[in-house]
Structures are given as structure tokens and as C-alpha cells.
Amino acid sequence: MNTVYLSIGTNMGEREANLKLAVKLLTEAQGVRVEAVSSIYETAPVGFIEQAAFLNIAVRLTTDLSSAKMLHLCQKIEQELGRIREFRWGPRIIDLDILLYNHENIETESLIVPHERMFERAFVLVPLMEISTPATGQLGRAYEALASIDIQKEGVVQWKKSVTVEEFVRSES
Ligand code: GSY
Numbered sequence: 821m822n823t824v825y826l827s828i829g830t831n832m833g834e835r836e837a838n839l840k841l842a843v844k845l846l847t848e849a850q851g852v853r854v855e856a857v858s859s860i861y862e863t864a865p866v867g868f869i870e871q872a873a874f875l876n877i878a879v880r881l882t883t884d885l886s887s888a889k890m891l892h893l894c895q896k897i898e899q900e901l902g903r904i905r906e907f908r909w910g911p912r913i914i915d916l917d918i919l920l921y922n923h924e925n926i927e928t929e930s931l932i933v934p935h936e937r938m939f940e941r942a943f944v945l946v947p948l949m950e951i952s953t954p955a956t957g958q959l960g961r962a963y964e965a966l967a968s969i970d971i972q973k974e975g976v977v978q979w980k981k982s983v984t985v986e987e988f989v990r991s992e993s
Contacts, residue, residue: 825920831874856880858947859982864975878947887921939965942974
């Protein structure tokens, strides 16, 4: 069984509903078990800053899907939620990024794991730390990276406290 961490973000439409639907679709996917969902954080946009604030979460799941199949599932969910991305770094209905896949380093044309920019991004690291325990390897590196980031300055604020996966999905409407 493989342990996977995802980062999910949205800054268009019904942001909370978008997150809940994405997690619901993950729970319904074959070969995937969603183990934990972080609190929801409202976060200042990074990259192109003239856009609406994001809601971000991190998700921990176990799966027998390969990393390529997991990527395919994430893309399918993005499409299902009608992802419209007008330009790189721009607003989006939903974005599902694979942060970590076990402790593997993966570099293919379509997937780089650990996610290239995760160690610089408070909107990724803060939720991720909530659903993981300090460790060595890539998670250890994430904990170290977070220690040197000013979370408030980065505009990452807890928006809704974490609940169980069942509650998170149940309240999807
Ligand atoms: O990389 C994911 C999309 N994205 C985000 C995001 O999810 N949250 C914040 N705060 N800024 C972002 N910029 C991009 S691009």
C-alpha cells in the first residue's frame, strides 16, 4: 500500500463546496482510502497575486494506484469539477497536486514528486503538517522548511477546523 499526500486548492466559485466535492470523489475512487483531511485554510495567492484568495487543504490517503494512475485520478477530478484555468498561476476551480508518494523521488514528463515548489509554500506546508507527524526524509524536510517561514506574513489563516473525513464529506452539498 502506498501513502500519498495531496494539496488541494480553489479560488473560484463555491470554494468550500469545491473542496468537499473533490474529497468526496477521492473517497469514491477505486483503490483509494482517504485517511485524513486538514483544516481548511484561507490563503493569499502566490504567483499571480491579483486574484481572489484561495482555500487550501492537504489530504493523506493510502492507495494501491501507481503514481501515474494517481495523477490520472487527480486530473479526472479536476476535469469533473470543470476546471477552467485561463493561464498558468491564474484562478482555478480546483487544483489537486501530488506532494508526496511514499518517500519516492519521481521525475517523469508529467509528474515530479516531491512537488517542485512545496517546500517554499506556506499554503502547502501548514495543512500538510497538520495531517502528518514529524519524520525524516521528505516530511522532515517539510517540517524544517516550515520552521523558517513566517506563516502570518504568507497570509495563511485557519478558516475552518479539521473534522473527520466522514464529516468533511457528509457536509458536502
Ligand atoms: O499550486 C496550486 C494553485 N495555486 C495556489 C494555491 O492553491 N493557493 C495559493 N495561496 N496560491 C496559489 N497559487 C497557485 S498557482
